[in-house]
Amino acid sequence: MEALRHDVPADWRARLESRALAPLASTGRRYWLWVAFLLAVIAWGVYAYATQVANGLIVAGVRDRISWGVYIASFVFFIGISHAGTLLSAILRATKARWQLSITRMAELITVVALCVGALFPIIDLGRPDRLLNIFIYGRWQSPLVWDILAISTYLTGSTLYLLLPLIPDFALARDRLGASASRFRRTLFTLGAVGYRGTPAQRRALERAMTVMMIVIIPVAVSVHTVVSWIFAMTLRVAFNTTVFGPFFVAGAIYSGIAAIILLMAVLRRLLHLEEFITITQFKALGFLLAAFTLIMTYFNLQEYAVHGYKLESGMAFHFEQLMTGPFAVLFWTYILACIALPGILILDPRTRTIPGIVAAAALALVGMYIERYLIVVAGLRVPTMPYAPSSYSATWVEWSILGGAFALFMLIISIFAKLFPVISVWEVIEHRGPEPIPEPPRRMPAPRPVAVGARLLSLLVIAGSIVGFALGSNAAADDRAATKLAAAVPNEAALGETIEAQAVLTDAAGRPIPGAHIVFTSALSFLEATSDVVLGEGVTDTTGTADVSFDVRTTGALEVSAVFAGDDRYAPAKVTLPLVITGDRQLYVQDAGVRVPALNESPSATTVMLGGPNPILQFISALWPWASGWPIAAVLGTIWSLYVFVGYLVTRIARDAEVTA
Amino acid sequence: MADRTSRRRFLGRLALGAGAASAAAVALPFHGESDASSAPPASRRLRRWAMVIDLRRCDGCQSVGKPPQCTEACIQGHFAPAPMEWIQVYEAPLGTKGTQFIPTPCQQCQNAPCVNVCPVGATFATPEGTVLIDQQRCIGCRICMEACPYDRRFFNWGDPPQPPETMFLEYSPEHQDPAIRGTVMKCDFCPDMARAGRLPYCAQGCPNDAIYYGDLEEDVATNGRQVVKLSRFLAENSAYRQKEDLGTEPRVHYIPGHGEAVGRLASTAGRKATEWPWQSVIKGAASWKR
Numbered sequence: 001m002e003a004l005r006h007d008v009p010a011d012w013r014a015r016l017e018s019r020a021l022a023p024l025a026s027t028g029r030r031y032w033l034w035v036a037f038l039l040a041v042i043a044w045g046v047y048a049y050a051t052q053v054a055n056g057l058i059v060a061g062v063r064d065r066i067s068w069g070v071y072i073a074s075f076v077f078f079i080g081i082s083h084a085g086t087l088l089s090a091i092l093r094a095t096k097a098r099w100q101l102s103i104t105r106m107a108e109l110i111t112v113v114a115l116c117v118g119a120l121f122p123i124i125d126l127g128r129p130d131r132l133l134n135i136f137i138y139g140r141w142q143s144p145l146v147w148d149i150l151a152i153s154t155y156l157t158g159s160t161l162y163l164l165l166p167l168i169p170d171f172a173l174a175r176d177r178l179g180a181s182a183s184r185f186r187r188t189l190f191t192l193g194a195v196g197y198r199g200t201p202a203q204r205r206a207l208e209r210a211m212t213v214m215m216i217v218i219i220p221v222a223v224s225v226h227t228v229v230s231w232i233f234a235m236t237l238r239v240a241f242n243t244t245v246f247g248p249f250f251v252a253g254a255i256y257s258g259i260a261a262i263i264l265l266m267a268v269l270r271r272l273l274h275l276e277e278f279i280t281i282t283q284f285k286a287l288g289f290l291l292a293a294f295t296l297i298m299t300y301f302n303l304q305e306y307a308v309h310g311y312k313l314e315s316g317m318a319f320h321f322e323q324l325m326t327g328p329f330a331v332l333f334w335t336y337i338l339a340c341i342a343l344p345g346i347l348i349l350d351p352r353t354r355t356i357p358g359i360v361a362a363a364a365l366a367l368v369g370m371y372i373e374r375y376l377i378v379v380a381g382l383r384v385p386t387m388p389y390a391p392s393s394y395s396a397t398w399v400e401w402s403i404l405g406g407a408f409a410l411f412m413l414i415i416s417i418f419a420k421l422f423p424v425i426s427v428w429e430v431i432e433h434r435g436p437e438p439i440p441e442p443p444r445r446m447p448a449p450r451p452v453a454v455g456a457r458l459l460s461l462l463v464i465a466g467s468i469v470g471f472a473l474g475s476n477a478a479a480d481d482r483a484a485t486k487l488a489a490a491v492p493n494e495a496a497l498g499e500t501i502e503a504q505a506v507l508t509d510a511a512g513r514p515i516p517g518a519h520i521v522f523t524s525a526l527s528f529l530e531a532t533s534d535v536v537l538g539e540g541v542t543d544t545t546g547t548a549d550v551s552f553d554v555r556t557t558g559a560l561e562v563s564a565v566f567a568g569d570d571r572y573a574p575a576k577v578t579l580p581l582v583i584t585g586d587r588q589l590y591v592q593d594a595g596v597r598v599p600a601l602n603e604s605p606s607a608t609t610v611m612l613g614g615p616n617p618i619l620q621f622i623s624a625l626w627p628w629a630s631g632w633p634i635a636a637v638l639g640t641i642w643s644l645y646v647f648v649g650y651l652v653t654r655i656a657r658d659a660e661v662t663a
Numbered sequence: 664m665a666d667r668t669s670r671r672r673f674l675g676r677l678a679l680g681a682g683a684a685s686a687a688a689v690a691l692p693f694h695g696e697s698d699a700s701s702a703p704p705a706s707r708r709l710r711r712w713a714m715v716i717d718l719r720r721c722d723g724c725q726s727v728g729k730p731p732q733c734t735e736a737c738i739q740g741h742f743a744p745a746p747m748e749w750i751q752v753y754e755a756p757l758g759t760k761g762t763q764f765i766p767t768p769c770q771q772c773q774n775a776p777c778v779n780v781c782p783v784g785a786t787f788a789t790p791e792g793t794v795l796i797d798q799q800r801c802i803g804c805r806i807c808m809e810a811c812p813y814d815r816r817f818f819n820w821g822d823p824p825q826p827p828e829t830m831f832l833e834y835s836p837e838h839q840d841p842a843i844r845g846t847v848m849k850c851d852f853c854p855d856m857a858r859a860g861r862l863p864y865c866a867q868g869c870p871n872d873a874i875y876y877g878d879l880e881e882d883v884a885t886n887g888r889q890v891v892k893l894s895r896f897l898a899e900n901s902a903y904r905q906k907e908d909l910g911t912e913p914r915v916h917y918i919p920g921h922g923e924a925v926g927r928l929a930s931t932a933g934r935k936a937t938e939w940p941w942q943s944v945i946k947g948a949a950s951w952k953r
């Protein structure tokens with residue numbers, strides 16, 4: 001370990017190293033009791049899940065109308081707190097802040113563990129967990145759930161890399177310092193994790209470069225993850241979810257809860273691992289101010305959300321507002337707004353409560369509030385009736401609460417285990433870039449993230465042509481005292497399917513004088529499914545020459561009989577004439593082309609096949625590939641990110657190779 | 664036109680394996696090839712199934728003093744587990760007084776939100792315009808239920824009760840028997856029935872002939888009694904579709920009104936609850952509320 005800073009006091013450095021490495025060397029009884037407790041809670045959660053697998057989701061409180069509940073709210077919550085790591089280790093690092101270096105490791109740890117735990121929830125929520133692999137076999141680019149899977153796996157891989165990279169020098173430190181005093185498992189872990197790092201200038205350069213790449217890549221990935229998580233709601237046609245602000249709103253909420261989570265974790269670890277000298281009021285105040293800033297951002301987003309919806313009060317929104325503000329969710333809603341957004345801000349901005357206990361209390365409130373918010377978005381949002389039915393209700397069952405408890409226990413267990421496997425403080429970074437804590441100073445400024453968007457459209461035509469042929473005659477004798485009429489009609493003998501047929505009917509009285517203003521109907525007997533009846537094809541009114549010109553099309557093929565019918569009126573008796581008509585053809589007439597088609601997002605393969613059409617085997621092959629190829633923009637973005645991950649992996653191999661050269 | 668026996672006969676044919684036509688319909692469901700009397704043989708034209716519900720004739724079956732008969736016929740024909748009402752008769756407020764009954768099957772959207780969001784393609788649109796669910800592929804994530812703006816999707820939260828007959832049936836997304844726990848179900852528009860020359864159960868069950876089933880390609884529709892030219896029928900009666908502004912392009916059309924043709928006053932209300940008669944004989948089945 002070569003220190004860049006020469007003003008680091010040797011005793012301070014020795015204390016830091018021994019404090020950071022102490023938990024790796026020895027383990028007390030309290031730790032095992034804690035682990036046993038967590039395992040018991042997890043076992044209870046697993047039992048609850050086993051009950052659910054055995055009986056189906058009927059054991060949960062969700063039903064058809066509110067079909068997502070605690071599981072999906074927890075999914076959003078855990079993915080949200082994973083943003084702690086990105087904010088602290090990437091965004092702050094990119095802005096060259098230094099105060100956070102002693103807590104970046106914890107933040108990155110929260111990121112990885114929260115992602116692992118959060119990703120379990122959609123699986124727990126599945127009705128058929130046994131068919132999970134269908135997502136990989138039949139996965140579709142168009143589905144927001146598939147976007148979630150792609151985004152979260154990309155984020156998890158990236159944040160794991162970003163957790164492991166700064167660990168390399170610390171693993172090397174543990175390898176060199178702990179040596180024989182550590183267990184064999186730990187020695188192997190330290191040696192492997194250090195990848196032969198000895199602090200040579202080449203290794204340093206490779207490490208710095210890898211960390212810079214990850215620092216830049218991880219920020220857009222993190223922002224996209226929570227945006228995509230919000231899209232499983234925003235992409236549905238639900239009135240309460242019908243808002244474009246959901247992406248940034250979710251990202252802001254995620255960072256807010258992430259900051260709260262890191263404050264709580266560092267308060268606990270500082271106490272348990274005696275790190276008071278290295279995690280001081282400086283870190284608490286800086287994170288506290290960040291939290292306070294996010295209370296303002298959250299206030300802004302809530303205002304945006306509720307002011308825009310509330311002003312217009314579209315159908316459904318009145319119900320939503322009523323249920324949130326005075327109805328069944330009022331207690332939760334006002335707790336969230338007042339106790340979990342307003343109060344934390346006040347606690348931190350008031351100098352009297354800007355102490356470590358005050359900041360921890362604010363963080364705890366923020367964390368509770370963000371869980372409430374996720375719950376309200378999912379449950380209250382789905383409760384708004386989409387059709388005229390009485391609003392449904394949802395209350396989580398013991399199974400859902402037990403699984404949630406188990407998930408929190410799992411979260412804490414993994415962190416507890418990791419705290420025993422590597423230093424929870426990035427020792428080398430603190431030594432190199434920070435040194436001993438100075439007298440508390442005001443924190444530096446921090447940035448906020450930004451969102452993204454897409455769109456396109458297509459249409460088609462249906463053309464019809466017309467013609468006329470031949471004449472035929474018929475007559476009808478009057479059966480009553482009304483004047484007898486004579487109806488002559490003309491239709492073509494033959495017509496193509498869908499062709500516009502120009503038909504003509506001439507109505508005269510017995511003396512051959514034209515009858516104007518008579519209503520002539522052309523009908524034909526058609527059969528469909530179980531019924532046969534006369535179907536009106538078209539109708540017209542006779543002019544001064546007694547002639548009615550009527551055009552219609554027939555879409556039934558075969559030999560038909562078309563009748564021209566005059567139903568009779570006060571003065572004239574009814575008349576009818578029937579003519580043969582043969583409709584030929586085998587052409588598809590009704591081509592559907594509904595909806596907005598976004599190439600690569602929701603464009604359907606069947607439409608593409610129709611468009612390309614024809615028997616051309618090459619075109620058919622291409623159109624058959626389209627469902628897989630349609631996701632190319634997503635694939636391109638993912639490809640870029642993953643190739644950067646591969647590049648970072650390559651840099652790590654450079655570190656390892658350099659170790660062989662120097663050794 | 665309540666033809667209750669047809670369903671049993673149909674099942675019997677399938678169970679005996681004698682229904683070659685039905686089997687072919689299951690194997691080749693989307694090519695319009697059928698023995699239906701109304702279709703010319705060997706035509707390449709695809710059917711484009713559609714429905715028209717004449718609300719002027721719908722009184723929510725108050726005049727017959729029974730639960731909605733379309734729903735009942737559907738439940739009996741499909742063995743839809745309680746509390747699923749694949750065609751549900753909503754009772755919506757009408758102006759300032761009284762209510763209106765709106766039978767609502769799956770709207771068979773042509774820009775179907777449920778098809779778009781399905782992660783595994785278990786919900787899919789057919790060239791015939793029906794939206795179907797492959798319950799053997801569905802993973803039960805329920806994002807389609809969030810996406811549907813018509814509340815037309817139902818989940819098998821527990822083991823769905825099923826009568827023994829369903830064990831003899833070959834599964835098809837067009838006839839979702841037997842129901843599978845942890846999967847989504849909904850109205851399948853009965854294209855298999857139509858291909859065999861029969862009306863869907865709901866249209867057969869309607870005592871007031873309010874439900875027309877039709878084909879946009881041939882431009883005809885029927886309620887079992889009267890055949891109409893579909894495009895003219897829709898235009899002449901100012902037909903509308905539910906939530907047209909969402910752009911979902913449903914295949915189910917409505918003719919505005921509120922049962923006046925069957926003598927119902929808009930101010931009268933009240934109705935009988937839907938029943939699941941076949942289910943009462945099954946012991947120890949799971950049950951849940953919507």
